Amino acid sequence: MLQEIALPSPADFHVHVRQGKMCELVTPQVGKGGVRTAYVMPNLVPPLTSTDAVLSYKAELEKIDPSVQWLMTLYLHPDVTPAEIRKAAKAGIKGVKSYPRGVTTNSSSGIEDYEVYYPVFKAMEEEDMVLNLHGEVPSDADKNISILNAEIHFLEHLRKLATAFPKLRIVLEHATTSAAVETVASLPSNVACTITAHHLYLTIDEVAPQPHHFCKPLAKEPKDRKALQDAIKSGNEKFFLGSDSAPHPLSSKAPALTDKGAVSACAAGVYTSPILIPLVATLLESFGALDKLEGFVSGHGRKFYGEPAKEGQELRLRRTKEDEGFVKGTFRGDGVEVMPFWAGKRLGWEIAQ
Numbered sequence: 001m002l003q004e005i006a007l008p009s010p011a012d013f014h015v016h017v018r019q020g021k022m023c024e025l026v027t028p029q030v031g032k033g034g035v036r037t038a039y040v041m042p043n044l045v046p047p048l049t050s051t052d053a054v055l056s057y058k059a060e061l062e063k064i065d066p067s068v069q070w071l072m073t074l075y076l077h078p079d080v081t082p083a084e085i086r087k088a089a090k091a092g093i094k095g096v097k098s099y100p101r102g103v104t105t106n107s108s109s110g111i112e113d114y115e116v117y118y119p120v121f122k123a124m125e126e127e128d129m130v131l132n133l134h135g136e137v138p139s140d141a142d143k144n145i146s147i148l149n150a151e152i153h154f155l156e157h158l159r160k161l162a163t164a165f166p167k168l169r170i171v172l173e174h175a176t177t178s179a180a181v182e183t184v185a186s187l188p189s190n191v192a193c194t195i196t197a198h199h200l201y202l203t204i205d206e207v208a209p210q211p212h213h214f215c216k217p218l219a220k221e222p223k224d225r226k227a228l229q230d231a232i233k234s235g236n237e238k239f240f241l242g243s244d245s246a247p248h249p250l251s252s253k254a255p256a257l258t259d260k261g262a263v264s265a266c267a268a269g270v271y272t273s274p275i276l277i278p279l280v281a282t283l284l285e286s287f288g289a290l291d292k293l294e295g296f297v298s299g300h301g302r303k304f305y306g307e308p309a310k311e312g313q314e315l316r317l318r319r320t321k322e323d324e325g326f327v328k329g330t331f332r333g334d335g336v337e338v339m340p341f342w343a344g345k346r347l348g349w350e351i352a353q
Contacts (some may be wrong), residue, residue, distance in 0.1 A: 005317040009309035011037035014242030025333030033195040034277030036313040037069040051088045062130040082123035083085035095130035097243040101185040174244045176217045178227035194242025198270045233289045240301035245273040247338045281349040316352040
């Protein structure tokens with residue numbers, strides 16, 4: 001049985017590290033989870049809609065942990081013009097993240113109409129930037145659209161964008177459905193897709209009774225989980241790791257009474273950064289895809305983004321002993337506490353160095 005694995009510079013192409021005290025707590029955990037390159041989401045408060053704001057945020061992250069390569073994104077917004085795109089590209093910003101309005105955390109400034117942004121997408125295509133799509137549409141009772149089928153209804157937008165901009169690199173983020181996998185696989189090579197660790201494990205049955213498993217997009221049916229697993233097993237380079245690790249204060253993950261006596265909503269997000277690469281190895285081994293680990297966590301995403309692995313950033317994993325590898329219950333910082341995914345469960349792999 002394989003006892004050790006060497007991985008060339010793992011990368012997480014979708015991570016949230018928040019701001020303020022939460023940022024100070026979770027940013028160091030990205031590298032501790034085995035990641036050498038992290039693609040950072042821009043949905044802060046306020047959102048990162050200018051090159052200057054993105055660069056300022058990047059400087060904060062580099063100050064906290066200079067060992068990780070932080071790749072940055074803009075938040076698609078009316079303030080993001082073609083001129084801003086050209087400025088961002090010159091500054092080394094890699095992509096632009098699109099959030100449909102109101103579908104997830106800090107998306108109230110999100111978009112409602114993609115065609116309005118066609119001049120922006122054209123500039124991105126010319127500057128070789130990446131368009132990152134949160135692949136859901138807002139719920140609409142009259143159209144029978146809910147968080148259970150919002151991703152499927154989004155796929156027509158993905159197909160339309162891929163046709164309109166054949167040279168624009170597009171990533172469908174955190175796919176959760178077999179329909180999304182099939183759609184991405186059918187589109188040209190400029191379209192790729194991230195898959196999270198937690199969606200390789202969860203189905204709706206695990207989410208319903210456990211608020212710490214609640215995320216957007218929501219985990220779906222067993223057939224959808226299998227489609228994600230099969231996409232990795234196939235070795236298709238279109239599919240790679242984007243954890244969507246999304247920490248929230250422990251108190252916000254459980255419903256509670258507000259000052260006015262109402263029940264608060266549970267925050268959407270699963271936090272995987274501290275254990276990410278060992279977790280992915282454990283999960284891939286569970287469905288017979290451990291031989292695809294290197295491509296999934298390093299090779300495929302780096303090839304798509306044009307960010308080759310650097311020498312000296314190899315990560316070594318080793319099997320955990322039978323009485324070791326249990327995920328800690330919480331991570332505490334200055335006035336903030338978060339619970340990681342798989343708290344109390346045992347990982348089959350750990351970082352050896």
